[in-house]
Amino acid sequence: MPAHPVRPGRTPDRLKDRPTWLISRAFARSSALLAAGFEADGDGLRGYHYRLLAALEQWGPASQADLGRDTGIDRSDVTAALTELESRGLVERRVDPDHRRRKIVTITPQGGDALVGLDAVIDRTQAAVLAPLTAAQRRQFVDLMAKLLD
Template identity: 55%
Template sequence: MRTPSWLINVASAHSHRLVSDGFAAAGARGYHYRLLAALDEYGPASQAALGRHTGIDRSDVVAALNELTGTGYADRSPDPSDRRRNIITLTPAGSRHLERLDQVLTGIQDRLLAPLSATERAQLTDLLARIAEHHTG
């Protein structure tokens, strides 16, 4: 089959497998990367804000943050302005782990896009971004 939807699904499945395997080898999961990257980009945030920034369901945010705080990659503390809410902060160890995961992700992109030239990679990325932006508003 050579329909765009089928080809996107095939490429997506392969991409997901590469990302899952690469992150697992680095002792992480996709949710970990997304949360660490959001903390790095936006700074300390509530669990609810992290869920909104990353598109991760609230219960999954809590579970992933439990893992990240357990490994020392993030810190959870009560919000001084609302003690019912937690503020999550990226730790120095979390920043180093995020850098390692960025390197893993760069390698994954290279493996996934290996048959394409640099120009074709840029074109594909631009086209996929345009499709995604169209459908997500």
């Protein structure tokens, strides 16, 4: 069923205090803002590109399969996204000499630069999403969300 924007003030009372409803609405809002940010300032890159670049930058070279598992991206989508990143010179793929069927992916210096640019897009989006909260509330919100995901 396609998602439609919910009109302000038009949420049924029995949903207003349900955490699952609130989380899904916050997710929808933040996802829309993030997609718009990537569209405007992401130089054609998207959230899944960011996740792959961030993983490579933090953890170093990895197999495509490990990248998929570590970032929660489907294997076929990892392959397509890495092809896009490789065509832009943001990553390099080499055959693993120990396992000829496996490819090892490495972030390039240009990929590191792109990651910094995408950080700025995400930082602006985070600021917009969390704008109604004080600094202390933001920290508490992040801590509580992290606890839910542990």
